[in-house]
Amino acid sequence: MGRAVSPHDLLQLAPGTPGFPDAPAWVAASLKRAPFVVVRRAMSVNGLIAVGIRGEIRSERFGSWLDPHYVAQVLKPETLGSAKPSMTRATLPALALLRAIAPLCDATGYVWGPTGSAGFELASGCPTVTQTSDLDLLMRAPDPLDRATAKTLFDTLSQAALHHGTRIDVQIQTLDGAFSLAEYAHPGARVMLRCADGPKLVADPWQTGQTA
Numbered sequence: 021m022g023r024a025v026s027p028h029d030l031l032q033l034a035p036g037t038p039g040f041p042d043a044p045a046w047v048a049a050s051l052k053r054a055p056f057v058v059v060r061r062a063m064s065v066n067g068l069i070a071v072g073i074r075g076e077i078r079s080e081r082f083g084s085w086l087d088p089h090y091v092a093q094v095l096k097p098e099t100l101g102s103a104k105p106s107m108t109r110a111t112l113p114a115l116a117l118l119r120a121i122a123p124l125c126d127a128t129g130y131v132w133g134p135t136g137s138a139g140f141e142l143a144s145g146c147p148t149v150t151q152t153s154d155l156d157l158l159m160r161a162p163d164p165l166d167r168a169t170a171k172t173l174f175d176t177l178s179q180a181a182l183h184h185g186t187r188i189d190v191q192i193q194t195l196d197g198a199f200s201l202a203e204y205a206h207p208g209a210r211v212m213l214r215c216a217d218g219p220k221l222v223a224d225p226w227q228t229g230q231t232a
Contacts, residue, residue, distance in 0.1 A: 196225075
């Protein structure tokens with residue numbers, strides 16, 4: 021595999037990918053239904069990729085490691101923002117919200133895309149979003165985003181989510197890690213920056229030396 025992968029990327033498994041050691045029974049059935057795994061935020065070990073596998077219910081989550089040799093395709097969140105669900109699925113609150121807020125996200129100038137159940141469904145074609153699913157987004161912000169702008173964006177997206185009867189969770193990705201837009205929208209509050217080597221409580225997510 022020649023492409024670098026990042027947390028939240030969805031990886032399509034190549035035919036012949038071996039099973040995952042110590043995996044619970046539901047994992048094989050899940051991968052047969054949709055041969056996709058998601059990249060976890062963790063340090064690489066011996067060149068292997070940290071991945072997560074999702075089952076049919078929320079409690080079914082399994083973390084493991086994948087040899088890059090078995091990656092057939094890398095789908096980044098930003099490639100899924102314009103993907104269209106089937107007509108019978110498009111009215112689900114999370115998917116309807118995704119369509120509604122796309123222009124707002126585009127207007128920020130940042131690269132963004134869906135993660136979580138919406139991203140998984142749009143990548144795999146496997147029905148994953150439910151009537152009560154939140155919409156999870158990743159927005160890449162290599163350069164600082166000021167808090168006033170962040171609060172405006174958070175308020176606008178939250179209002180759109182309320183209108184659609186669901187919730188939205190936006191993760192802002194810096195060069196070093198990711199943090200919650202909801203946390204950052206509060207003036208002066210420190211935020212939890214999730215990095216490959218563990219979480220850090222920081223005042224400025226773009227200056228990771230400012231830990232608590």
